[in-house]
Amino acid sequence: MFKKLFGKEDKNVSITAPLTGKVVELDEVPDPVFSQRMMGDGVAIEPAEGKVVSPVDGEIVQIFPTNHAVGIKTSNGLEVLVHIGLETVAMEGEGFEGHVKQGDKVKTGDTLVTFDKDLVAEKAKAVITPVIITNYDDVVDSFEAHYTDQATAGETAIASVTVK
Template sequence: MLKNLFKKKEANSDLMAPLTGKVIPLEQVPDQVFSQKMMGDGVAIEPTGKQVVSPVDGEVVDVFKTKHAISLKTDGGAEILVHMGLETVELDGKGFDMQVENGQKVKKGDPLATFDIDTVAAEGYKTVTPIILLNGEDFAVSNVASEQDVAAGEGVLFHVEKK
């Protein structure tokens, strides 16, 4: 019983798809900050569904004030960013409904937000959603999914491993 209490948290984990849609390589995202991996490595999803779920077991670190992005920290310490759409910070929350708050514990598949892709597209913004490993100095991305359809909470996007 006490052995489980002091068990070290697993640093390596599979990151699940937070949205239903088509996986695209980060290099194909039409935004240099993401395509050139300035923020970190990862993939993107061209969403067809509106429900955004947690890709990891962990904690919500930051629900951005403008509701367009959520950062999470896995139980093992990897920091993940789910950035809904491109340049959507300018929408100031329009088209986004958050279902979590900072500090909240989440499990893979737990609802994070609703992303109204129709509203965002109608406003002239791209809905492509980068999913980024932010602390690449401590973790590495491997087994990255290639162009394929994924379902929210089901498809594995990539594996995160402690360096």
């Protein structure tokens, strides 16, 4: 009711790069769960280093015990999943260090996870990291990806989203 009286909540969300690296289409992810958008739409990053920062302001709604994936929810309901590498759950947390816990409030650029990129490259299927809007169908009105060869973690916009 108060939103109607005092103006609408901002419906535009800029998703910044959670990792430094090359931003590519989800179609380039060699895993059908991501490339066929079974979990939602988004982009992927070929990381240049092993540090993941928050791509949005929000709350940590999920961090896997293995620290290979983190889910963040924005104040306007957008849920963003950063999944470090492919088939990294099989590493059982080896090479991953979480810096947040469920319920933490984070700002864009806050460190979420650090990981050993070389170890992930050696032991997992791939290092490519999908950045997915997991509730895409429910909340997204429009989505525009921004592809670049040189995204900087916490700074470069990789997607512009308008929520319903």
